[in-house]
Amino acid sequence: MPRxxxxxxxxxxxxxxxxxxxxxxxxFLEMKQNGCESVFPQVILLSLADxxxxxxxxxxxxxxxxxxxxSTLAACLFQSLGxxxxxxxxxKKHHGPDSLYGLLLGKNILVVDDNKVNLRVAAGTLKKYGAxxxxxxxxxxxxxxxxxxxxxxxxxxxxxxxxxDGFEATRQIRAIEAKAHEQRDNADNSDAGSTxxxxxxxxxxLAMTADVIQATHEECTKYGMDGYVSKPFEEKQLxxxxxxFLGPSASS
Amino acid sequence: MxxxxxxxxxxxxxxxxxxxxxxxEQFRQVEDLQDEASPxxxxxxxxxxxxxxxxxxxNLEQALEKYPRDFNRWDAYMxxxxxxxxxxxxxxMKNECMSFRDNCGQRSVEGCMGSLQKLKREHAILRQKLExxxxxxxxxxxxxxxxxxxxxxxxxxxxxxxxxxxQLLRQVGPAGAATRPAM
Numbered sequence: 001m002p003r004x005x006x007x008x009x010x011x012x013x014x015x016x017x018x019x020x021x022x023x024x025x026x027x028f029l030e031m032k033q034n035g036c037e038s039v040f041p042q043v044i045l046l047s048l049a050d051x052x053x054x055x056x057x058x059x060x061x062x063x064x065x066x067x068x069x070x071s072t073l074a075a076c077l078f079q080s081l082g083x084x085x086x087x088x089x090x091x092k093k094h095h096g097p098d099s100l101y102g103l104l105l106g107k108n109i110l111v112v113d114d115n116k117v118n119l120r121v122a123a124g125t126l127k128k129y130g131a132x133x134x135x136x137x138x139x140x141x142x143x144x145x146x147x148x149x150x151x152x153x154x155x156x157x158x159x160x161x162x163x164x165d166g167f168e169a170t171r172q173i174r175a176i177e178a179k180a181h182e183q184r185d186n187a188d189n190s191d192a193g194s195t196x197x198x199x200x201x202x203x204x205x206l207a208m209t210a211d212v213i214q215a216t217h218e219e220c221t222k223y224g225m226d227g228y229v230s231k232p233f234e235e236k237q238l239x240x241x242x243x244x245f246l247g248p249s250a251s252s
Numbered sequence: 253m254x255x256x257x258x259x260x261x262x263x264x265x266x267x268x269x270x271x272x273x274x275x276x277e278q279f280r281q282v283e284d285l286q287d288e289a290s291p292x293x294x295x296x297x298x299x300x301x302x303x304x305x306x307x308x309x310x311n312l313e314q315a316l317e318k319y320p321r322d323f324n325r326w327d328a329y330m331x332x333x334x335x336x337x338x339x340x341x342x343x344x345m346k347n348e349c350m351s352f353r354d355n356c357g358q359r360s361v362e363g364c365m366g367s368l369q370k371l372k373r374e375h376a377i378l379r380q381k382l383e384x385x386x387x388x389x390x391x392x393x394x395x396x397x398x399x400x401x402x403x404x405x406x407x408x409x410x411x412x413x414x415x416x417x418x419q420l421l422r423q424v425g426p427a428g429a430a431t432r433p434a435m
Contacts, residue, residue: 027420117301117336124285124293160331210335232278232339 008077011060013047044076100239103246105130108151112142112169113158113208118231122156122208125233139169146173148180148201153246155205156229167223170205174224177201204245262388265381274378278341295386301340302379308333309372316364323356326364330356333371344374 045060046068064076109131113119116137123133134152136142139161146152155173159166180201207220207228220228227241269275286293312329319325334349336342348371355363 027423115304115332115335115339117297117304118339120297120300121282121285121339124282124290124297127289128285128287210331210338231335232281 009041009043010064011043011045013045100129100235100242103129103239103242107131107153107246109133110142110145110152110155111135112137112139112155112161112166114138114161115158118158118208121232126156139164139166139172142169143172143176146176146203148176150203152203154242155203156208157205157225158208158231160210166207167219167225170207170225171223173203173205177203204242206241258388258391262385265385265388269378269381269385274342274344274374274381276341276343278338280341282340297340298382298386301336301342304336305333305345305375308336309368309375312368316368321359321361323359323364327353327356342378345371345378348374 042062043060044062044064046064046066048066062076064073104126109126111119111122111126111133113122113135114137119135119137123135126133134145136145139157140163142155142157146155157166157170161169204226205224207225208231209228210231217228220226226245229238229241270279282297283294290296308329312326312333315322315325315329330349330352334346334353337346337349348367352364352367352371355367
């Protein structure tokens with residue numbers, strides 16, 4: 001057999017112990033002591049259980065528990081070979097409140113845009129940060145979804161849409177909310193002394209604009225919008241805009 | 253299957269698209285959105301894009317005939333298309349969209365017609381190049397070929413391991429087999 005440098009040896013734990021007929025382990029240790037260490041393979045033990053002292057006890061480099069899973073074996077082999085399999089996404093995932101992951105993870109977001117391509121990319125971007133995204137293609141559909149009570153934490157609204165633009169849709173959303181407050185307040189009037197917390201229905205609505213000219217701060221506030229972001233999204237800008245409403249200090 | 257060759261081809265096609273200005277950084281952002289949960293995200297978005305842009309261009313051409321000098325209407329169509337181009341990073345197409353809109357602003361029919369022809373040309377080129385790119389990547393998809401190569405390595409390793417062990421056992425020989433440490 002041609003002499004090939006072996007990188008790794010996987011040994012089943014029963015075969016490694018001193019109880020077996022052939023003292024494989026002894027032989028190995030001998031070879032190691034004889035100074036063959038530079039060409040010595042990494043030894044990985046396959047065992048039913050793993051414990052901290054197992055590595056030392058069995059004088060092996062790593063332990064993998066049985067039953068053998070493909071992914072576990074792969075990970076261990078790559079690690080031993082010094083091949084890193086960092087997935088690009090994992091590097092970026094840090095869930096602190098100072099990141100978009102921290103802000104958007106688990107949040108329900110409604111994206112409104114009549115352009116299918118924009119919807120896909122916007123939704124994909126938000127989902128990357130762990131948000132749960134629903135998409136609609138018109139202001140009318142958005143209003144249907146936003147009847148009180150609804151589950152959304154944030155709405156991203158395209159401004160330029162046929163039939164009903166983003167400003168008009170937002171104006172109507174605020175009208176729905178105002179009506180809901182009114183109805184609730186009327187119902188609560190019988191309970192004048194109640195100190196129960198009254199939930200304020202105010203869905204944060206951010207305009208999505210392709211051109212900055214489209215949405216000035218004044219126009220946004222006039223129609224009840226809470227801010228705007230450019231599309232396609234720019235991470236830092238999105239973070240700043242969203243932080244006010246979804247950050248830890250934002251009132252729920 | 254020589255995946256490395258196909259991967260090189262794919263990388264070269266993609267580099268060309270960026271170097272020639274057909275795609276910009278936004279396309280890379282879109283690629284970043286592809287993962288195990290959405291393994292075909294890029295291709296899906298591109299398919300939607302070409303369907304959408306084809307429709308918009310067709311509508312615009314009809315509008316140019318049906319509504320002469322209706323620059324506002326023409327502009328509205330082009331704004332939609334520009335939005336799509338921005339979202340996927342179709343840079344050259346986006347530039348032609350902006351040029352068209354400028355011509356609308358200057359109320360130049362000739363200018364608009366010229367821009368539209370250029371836009372259609374860029375549209376066709378981008379479609380053809382992206383189709384070639386996806387064809388190659390589907391034959392040697394990055395993730396699968398990575399896994400495939402690594403598994404080939406792993407299987408080879410395991411084979412070597414078995415053979416090494418056998419060799420070792422042969423070296424130890426019958427003398428070793430007879431020895432049994434007292435328990």
